[in-house]
Amino acid sequence: GAVVSQHPSRVICKSGTSVKIECRSLDFQATTMFWYRQFPKQSLMLMATSNEGSKATYEQGVEKDKFLINHASLTLSTLTVTSAHPEDSSFYICSARDSSGRRSYNEQFFGPGTRLTVL
Amino acid sequence: KQEVTQIPAALSVPEGENLVLNCSFTDSAIYNLQWFRQDPGKGLTSLLLIQSSQREQTSGRLNASLDKSSGRSTLYIAASQPGDSATYLCAVRDGGATNKLIFGTGTLLAVQP
Numbered sequence: 001g002a003v004v005s006q007h008p009s010r011v012i013c014k015s016g017t018s019v020k021i022e023c024r025s026l027d028f029q030a031t032t033m034f035w036y037r038q039f040p041k042q043s044l045m046l047m048a049t050s051n052e053g054s055k056a057t058y059e060q061g062v063e064k065d066k067f068l069i070n071h072a073s074l075t076l077s078t079l080t081v082t083s084a085h086p087e088d089s090s091f092y093i094c095s096a097r098d099s100s101g102r103r104s105y106n107e108q109f110f111g112p113g114t115r116l117t118v119l
Numbered sequence: 120k121q122e123v124t125q126i127p128a129a130l131s132v133p134e135g136e137n138l139v140l141n142c143s144f145t146d147s148a149i150y151n152l153q154w155f156r157q158d159p160g161k162g163l164t165s166l167l168l169i170q171s172s173q174r175e176q177t178s179g180r181l182n183a184s185l186d187k188s189s190g191r192s193t194l195y196i197a198a199s200q201p202g203d204s205a206t207y208l209c210a211v212r213d214g215g216a217t218n219k220l221i222f223g224t225g226t227l228l229a230v231q232p
Contacts, residue, residue: 043208043222093162108220112162
């Protein structure tokens, strides 16, 4: 149980285009999901907290107009990188909390990540 | 501001050895601490979660301890195997209003056959 999926696993795009990454909780409902970014050989940095039915909360320094987050249902959050540039190339990982009460609220389950390369 | 540090940054051991990975954090006001494994180019696999009221957790060959007052945690791996080779990350859930998961810098483990 507690499976989180991401799609796509890998994407290559041209500079200036927009890319959408999906994060799904497959066997539980998640009112809260998280988006992280990881540069090579570095740790995970929290970008934003995605809340179902409301606006996402962004960390300091993260451009909300560039990284659009939508959490339209209890099992799906999307991250759209708008007008992507080469410096946006990174590994993006989502995470979700089980809001059903079956598991510890403070435990997060992570997706497999999406490798974004902007040419 | 909570900071999480892991030592060593990289470790290479021969198969069969027992080993210890270290994690330290600057603010002892945490809800819990979690150890993860990350294979190259992959997401995170949760290994152990220790609540702030607990001292240790065990799963198979893994044992994690938590000393909240001193801001330290260790991950003990017994009888290491080549399949244990990966990056190990510790993360603390910050206490108070933030409730955020703060990650350490990771330890890259290589177990030589």
